[in-house]
Amino acid sequence: MSSPPAPSPSRSLGEGRAPPDASIVAALAGGAEALRALPPAAQAFVARAVRLCRPRALCLCRGSGQQQSALLRHLRDCGTVRDLPARDGCWLACTDPRDVARVEARTVLVTPRPEDAAPRASPAAGGAVAHSPLGNWMSPAELERAIDALFPGCMEGRTMYVIPFLMGPPGSPLARAGLQLTDSAYVAVSMNIMTRVGPQFLPSAPASSSSSSTDDFVRCLHSVGRPRDGAVPVPSWPCDPGRTLIAHDARRGLIVSYGSGYGGNSLLGKKSFALRVAAAMARSQGWLAEHMLIMGVQDPRGRKRYLAGAFPSACGKTNLAMMRAALPGYHVTCVGDDIAWMRFDADGRLRAINPERGFFGVAPGTSEATNPVAMATIRRDTLFTNVGRTSTGDVYWQGIGQSLPPGVTVTSWLGQPWAPGDPEPCAHPNSRFCAPASNCPSLDPAWEDPEGVPIDAIIFGGRRPHGVPLVFEAFSWQHGVFLGSAMRSEATAAAEHKGQQLLHDPLAMRPFFGYNAGQHLQHWLDLGARPGARLPRIFHVNWFLRDQSGAFLWPGFGHNARVLAWICARVGGEAGAVASPIGLLPPEGALPLGGLPHARLFPVEPGFWRRECRQLRAFYGEHFGSHLPAELWRELGALEDRLRKA
Ligand code: SAT
């Protein structure tokens, strides 16, 4: 008789409360101290990960400024970051050029059945992985196999950073804890900017003895990886791009990421937890986790409204959230620029928190003209990645809006000498700044209110060069959800896609859905049907209309305040609207257009919209099929009817 197979090293990575093999951990440099500070369930997770990944040492992250400085000095000594003497407390990291953006093709949701992950994720016969535009699926057994192939010994010779963190303001009913283990000090430093870090944020005991292991904190295991052939062409930025995997098992509250140290692939509090896993939690707990900015708009009479806005990555969410209104008497404040967690309160109002504590914004194009508030936010204590560096120790990128002083030279993100006019940009198109929210001069006073801010309007938008008006309002919540489901935008540099293709991006969540996108839309519809819900109005905006020569029609940026003013007036019942087949439009003269003809900014061309309907019908059919809520098929049919009569 053959002996039973040895237990897989990954088996039950996320489960169990008792710390097994605590002695292994305690034997590591820093191990005993790291363990003692953590509740038993967290100790168990660390111990299992240590046994699997075999790091040389453990370092517990406490969220202190002192530790942050020590980590940055360590990163400097490793050549991962350089200081930027022109800016207080600022640093520049340059990555392996193969590790520069989210890797959507290798990002998966782990569920027993493929249809729980994405509407049309159908694996090839007997397969354990399936790809679809609305999400990729992996079976739990395949995840175990992948962990066994990727993680054993992956941290050998490295330190494992133990990062307890909180998403959301302390004390908020919406805040949730996580524990990320990573072998990247860069990730530890970034997490300390983007989230609230410290062992005090981990719940000390599970809510009840019957609670599952997902109730206390989300377990996040991350390694930059170790290529099989041992080749690390950029020793200061180890990664394993050929085998990258970012896997989410929301049922187990487990996120496993291997091979990339960049952005959303590795800062697991952000897209992985705050969007994908949180969306799955939100579905069962009756709230929403969405890819949305949150902003306050105060009008000249001092009345304040809060808006949430969903736009695909790199469509100007940060610019909008930090806008300086170019409209007299209006004042805009920022609650968050990327993610909103929202729930209805006892009075039926939708309230939103920003689960993050920092901004991870696109650098190129950020300037005093486009986003002066961001420029102020990144003056100090900011970690830049993949931007250019000047000989005076400052940052530089395309569209920074400042010419180089005489004699000042630039080194590109690739470490090459660079001069204005060179064909390649000095900063990678997806280069980023990572800055604490507290640096932001327009930060809303209520940004850390545990109850969240009351949301009066929801805005959907994308980059649409033609056909889609500057702003229009949905007829109803259902119609608004339909508008969200129908969102499309030009591809951006935030992921690996190439070219100027128009991508369908429902709710701006396409790469971030945490469960079947059809069920996510159904969850929106269900929340809207809740008795007593005082629903926000829903709008669609498009700042990106172009004329025949390809130039933008609308000045955008601070001038978008004119559109926000109309939205706030609609919310307050003070502005009229004109019905059209696609929704409610501002009447001519309702918002100042700076001399631009109304008809060009508010095109409602039946031919364009009929084409749009045909493409949407094809997209719905091909990618949602029977998983699309019946209400949304009905909304599409109703739009087609209205256009027929137009
Ligand atoms: O790299 S991130 O996913 O964090 C940024 C983005 O895509 O918006």
Ligand code: MN
């Ligand atoms: Mn984003």
